[in-house]
Amino acid sequence: MKKNPVSPIPLNPAPFKNASSADAKASGRGGARPGAGRPAGQGQYGEPTKPVRLPVSMIDEVMDYVATGGRQSLPLFSCAVAAGFPSPADDHLEGSLDLNDYLVKHPAATFFVRVSGDSMIKAGIHENDILVVDRSLEPRHGKVIIAALDGQLTVKRLHHKSGKTMLMPENDRYAPIVVSDEASMVIWGVVTNVIHSV
Amino acid sequence: MKKNPVSPIPLNPAPFKNASSADAKASGRGGARPGAGRPAGQGQYGEPTKPVRLPVSMIDEVMDYVATGGRQSLPLFSCAVAAGFPSPADDHLEGSLDLNDYLVKHPAATFFVRVSGDSMIKAGIHENDILVVDRSLEPRHGKVIIAALDGQLTVKRLHHKSGKTMLMPENDRYAPIVVSDEASMVIWGVVTNVIHSV
DNA sequence: ACTTTTGAATAAAGTACAATATTCTAATAT
């Protein structure tokens, strides 16, 4: 069992009444008294624990999860104009954010795509960016989508105009793709977010 | 449920002998036999479990975590050119990705900032984007950083030139900021990623 | 008076056990 490195917490100096007055025991040391014993909250988590059954394959992972404080919720600040004086960090604090929660609304229907090419540069989609794609969203006109065309994955903006379906790049050096045979195109999902490394 | 494909192997050398021959019990049904009993892997997780102690405040959260299959690792595809034929999804599969792992290398030193303004538009940083900021990285020349100037948070590219420190916007409509009094500027951290909604 | 030793008190942590759930088959009933 791991030894707890936490420094001793000075407990309340409870007014202890010495037992020597009446029933002092001549033999042995120590003795009954209030305040003795290991203080609560000295465990590895600083709070009570309870045994819970977990699948063996996940125990390590869960222990990690618990050790790192659970959901990876980190503070979110905003650039909003502050009071005017040099303001503490709290003045900008908007709350806290978990990336998976924020970016993945439908975990079972979401996947990522790494971008190659620059055909969508004007939409803020660069080479090597990671796209968050949700296949549970309906691919409507105007949405940025991931489509498989002849077995090739592409990112484009979907256009439906006068009965025709087109895949529009957002880069002047590329031409729109007219989807003649709708059956040859499979839409994998709708892009919801772009993750870009600076 | 799934039946064990292995046929019941009699553990003891003697094959199961029907008890009726000699010491038939007139009363009672069923009886000893191999293969009886609840099959393994029928539990709520389909695998053995073990009791583990968890802090009470996290039990609900952990149960959620376990129920949703642990780390939110989702598939990552690439747009790389495939074999030429209409290819299955697997041909594009690069692996799987957990956003927190990918974006947050130093959880204790990372925070997020929501962008206002368009002064960094050429760096792909748009209004309302979320920036991933790591304060454990050293703010070197050329890095995009978050700085507090007179209590106001700003995103700019850090420049050190001939002894001067400057904060460079990436938008022609904005002018560089010369940091005259270095003490009035506090660098909060280095921007590692931009998260943009399409 | 100060330090060290020792046992009591009590929380933490791990595990064994009892209760429950599920499935199989022999015995019984139809």
Add this chain to the structure above:
DNA sequence: ATATTAGAATATTGTACTTTATTCAAAAGT
């Protein structure tokens, strides 16, 4: 012959209990 039922077998699951760790303070030593 087929369907039903009761009991046996065995995995699952929750929790009680044992073991371990830590702290307090009286007693003993210096």
